[in-house]
Amino acid sequence: MSENTVTEVVQGVYRLSANVDNILFEGIWPIPKGVAMNSYIVKGDKVAIIDGVCEWDGVPETLFAQLEQMQVKVEDIDYVILNHLEPDHTGWLNAFKKIRSDFTIVTSKKGAAVAEAFYGITENIHTVSSGDEIDLGQGRVLQFYEIPNVHWPETIATYDTRSKTLFPCDAFGSFGSVSSSAPYDDQLTQDEIDFFEDEALRYYANIVGAFSLPTRKAIEKLGPLDIQIIAPGHGIVWRKDPAKIVNDYIRYVSYSKGPAKPHVTVIWGSMYGMTEQGVQPVVEGLESAGVTVHVHRIPESNISYILKDVWQSTGVVLGMPTYEYKMFPPMVAALDEIGKKKALNRKAFRFGSYGWSGGAQKELDEITERLKMNWDFIEPVEFKGAPSAAELELIRTRGRELGEAVVQAVNAASGS
Numbered sequence: 119m120s121e122n123t124v125t126e127v128v129q130g131v132y133r134l135s136a137n138v139d140n141i142l143f144e145g146i147w148p149i150p151k152g153v154a155m156n157s158y159i160v161k162g163d164k165v166a167i168i169d170g171v172c173e174w175d176g177v178p179e180t181l182f183a184q185l186e187q188m189q190v191k192v193e194d195i196d197y198v199i200l201n202h203l204e205p206d207h208t209g210w211l212n213a214f215k216k217i218r219s220d221f222t223i224v225t226s227k228k229g230a231a232v233a234e235a236f237y238g239i240t241e242n243i244h245t246v247s248s249g250d251e252i253d254l255g256q257g258r259v260l261q262f263y264e265i266p267n268v269h270w271p272e273t274i275a276t277y278d279t280r281s282k283t284l285f286p287c288d289a290f291g292s293f294g295s296v297s298s299s300a301p302y303d304d305q306l307t308q309d310e311i312d313f314f315e316d317e318a319l320r321y322y323a324n325i326v327g328a329f330s331l332p333t334r335k336a337i338e339k340l341g342p343l344d345i346q347i348i349a350p351g352h353g354i355v356w357r358k359d360p361a362k363i364v365n366d367y368i369r370y371v372s373y374s375k376g377p378a379k380p381h382v383t384v385i386w387g388s389m390y391g392m393t394e395q396g397v398q399p400v401v402e403g404l405e406s407a408g409v410t411v412h413v414h415r416i417p418e419s420n421i422s423y424i425l426k427d428v429w430q431s432t433g434v435v436l437g438m439p440t441y442e443y444k445m446f447p448p449m450v451a452a453l454d455e456i457g458k459k460k461a462l463n464r465k466a467f468r469f470g471s472y473g474w475s476g477g478a479q480k481e482l483d484e485i486t487e488r489l490k491m492n493w494d495f496i497e498p499v500e501f502k503g504a505p506s507a508a509e510l511e512l513i514r515t516r517g518r519e520l521g522e523a524v525v526q527a528v529n530a531a532s533g534s
């Protein structure tokens with residue numbers, strides 16, 4: 119952590135954070151633009167730390183220097199609130215235990231079991247359920263709300279009744295490094311807000327998407343709270359317009375079942391360029407219907423970005439050849455991941471080349487059925503070897519048909 123990462127969110131609440139960009143998030147997802155790992159200190163007469171000072175190097179002096187900026191001594195920390203036990207928020211606990219052992223952990227009942235499993239912690243755990251409170255003094259009462267499966271089963275959100283700040287951990291989070299001197303939405307330009315919206319969408323599609331139903335329930339549960347500030351575990355803090363990230367998340371939740379935006383994602387792979395010949399015509403057909411098109415070649419394009427684009431798309435095109443009587447293997451991997459993340463009810467179209475008898479369709483049906491994706495496919499275009507001019511024209515026509523179906527579905531959903 120660098121020296122200047124502490125800032126005051128609002129009187130008595132401080133943000134302590136570190137940016138990380140040299141890992142794959144969860145060991146899978148690329149973060150070339152980094153991710154912020156946030157924790158918060160809340161001060162009344164008593165002091166609570168909410169979530170971990172992840173990336174804390176374990177050197178006590180580093181932590182002491184951070185706390186000094188807030189005029190907090192490590193002995194003052196009475197409560198360690200673990201909203202979510204995933205090690206990106208709790209990995210610092212063992213190091214913290216070495217310099218202080220008599221703090222109280224506050225977490226859900228399920229969180230207590232996870233704390234034991236991951237850190238062998240069994241004592242000084244105060245378990246909370248929805249509606250429970252801890253009074254820190256000075257009019258600062260912390261309330262807790264269970265929001266299971268956003269994104270692990272033990273997750274809770276913490277709410278400071280004095281400043282009306284919600285600490286929802288992974289909910290309302292995003293990828294993207296955050297400037298330590300400007301971590302608040304009221305300090306950012308529209309371009310910077312747009313950057314975090316984009317990174318929030320990718321974060322949602324990669325990390326939260328599979329839990330869209332629990333996320334919807336969490337948003338409903340937290341809805342009655344008077345929320346002035348949202349201080350998530352990743353990303354910027356929303357002080358000026360907390361409704362913005364809530365509304366974005368409501369949209370991302372709804373994209374799981376579709377329709378999403380009037381966008382179509384074209385995912386294609388090709389060994390010898392036969393299927394590839396259909397890519398340009400299908401893109402032209404789609405664009406002629408007025409939809410925005412995202413194109414990903416597999417396996418070259420990373421699944422993280424494919425998921426993001428499929429998530430915001432109402433339609434998907436799959437272009438791939440038959441390979442050993444089945445689908446081109448990188449398409450199997452991509453589709454499996456898309457289905458498991460629950461990008462459901464897409465309008466879809468498939469085209470591709472085969473050498474003698476084909477076979478891709480059988481596996482495609484098997485995957486979409488097994489994962490209950492409920493994709494609505496228009497008639498595929500399959501061709502033997504190289505596509506003829508008529509087949510390329512048919513692909514263009516199907517592209518336009520799919521684009522029109524997408525526009526219609528989006529308009530029907532928005533009532534226009």
Ligand SMILES: Cc1cc2nc3c(=O)[nH]c(=O)nc-3n(C[C@H](O)[C@H](O)[C@H](O)COP(=O)(O)O)c2cc1C
Pocket residue numbers: 387388389390391392393394438439440441442443444471472473474475476477502503504
């Ligand atoms: C390793 C390999 C396996 C293949 N398996 C099949 C197959 O099971 N059935 C079939 O009809 N064609 C099969 N083919 C033929 C391809 O589908 C055909 O060459 C097609 O034109 C490739 O399209 P592409 O250039 O877009 O990759 C196979 C080709 C390769 C290289």
